[in-house]
Amino acid sequence: MSSIKINIFNIRLALIISLSVLLGLITFIANPIARAENPDALKPSQSYVVNDYANILSDSSQQHIIDQAKRFQATKSQPQVVVITVNNTDGMDMKSFTNELTLRQVWQAGKKGQDNGVLIVFAKNNGQNNVRVATGTGVESSLPDGKISQLLNENRSQLKSSDNTQINQGLMKLFDEVCQNIPTDGQAKASSKATKGLSLGWILLLVILFPLLSIFLINKLMRRNKNYASNGHSSVSGQSSWWQWLLLGSLLNSDSGNRHDSWSDSDSNGFGGGDNFTDSGGGGDFGGGGSDF
Structure with a gap:
């Protein structure tokens, strides 16, 4: 027994x-908080600029980041600001974790040669809520470590919150402030479609002057024809008036058609929707600049 x-x-x-x-x-x-992301295996999302592995960012926040990426794409320097949220760095400090990311080519944000990429990395780390902003060598002068530390401290209360909504708002404020400090060197060159032919200014000038000049010339011809008819040549006046009005109508119609085509061309140069937005790292160099808490 x-x-x-x-x-x-x-x-x-x-x-x-x-x-x-x-x-x-x-x-x-x-429980995703208990898991750690491996910086050697972490892959960018389709949009590249939004990588919300910790499920913190709202849909509107993700779209906001993508919209800013589109605006950056339309500039000459084409900087990139990438936001990454992870659950855990498995004991690695934020600088080491982020440096491991930037050693891999897929996370080298910013335009190659200008090195103007920025990574904003947030890690829950079991409630510690660590954040690092890492800068490419090309933006370290406009975003020095001291400036980044100031921006982090300004948003500390929200970033350190236990509420995801507050963290989301803090990350968006930090993101906007970082973007505002990145030089863009003006707008990019116009597309090949827009650069063909006359500039928009000349087109508008012709749109205004061409019909006025046409009316002036035709009116002058009509007056001359009227004087000619008053001298006993009435038949000529009757024969010529119809083609003068026909010419005036065709000139005005062709001009309005040209105006429509020019505005139609300008409307077709927009970006696609955020759902279809894709991007990748431009090969920017990171020299270890940045700050975190």
Whole structure:
């Protein structure tokens, strides 16, 4: 009997241990805070600029980041500001974690040669809420470490909150302030479609002057024809008036058609919707500049 009791006890003990291990695995899978992202395996999203692995950013915030990326794309220098949220850095400090990312080509944001990329990395780290802003070598002068530290401290209360909504707002404020300090060197060159032919200014000038000049010339011809008819050549006046009005109408119609085409061309140069936005790193160099808490 005693051996049977021991066997039953061992079976129960084995079941308890198995259930404990199973519950631990379920908790590990269900609770993303416990997991750590590997910087050597982390892959950019389709948009590249939004990588919300910790599920913090709202849809509107993600779209806001993409819209800013589109505006940056339309400038000469084409800087990039990438936002990354992770659950855990597995004991790595934020500088080491971010440096590991920038050593990989896929995370080298910014235009190659100008090195004007910025990474904003947020890690929950079991409630510590660590943030680092890493700058490419080309923007370190406009975003020195001291300036970044100031921006982080200004948004500390929201970034350190336990509420994801507050963290989201803090990240967006930090993102906007970082973007405002990045030089863009003006707008990019016009598209090849826009540069063909006359500039918009000349087109508008012709739109205004051409019909006025046409009316002036035709009116002058009509007056001359009227004087000619008053000298006894009435038949000529009747024969010529119809083609003068026909010429005036065709000139005005062709002019209005040209105006429509020019505005139609300008309306077709917009970006696609945010859902279809794709981007990748431009190969910018990161020299280790930045700040974090």
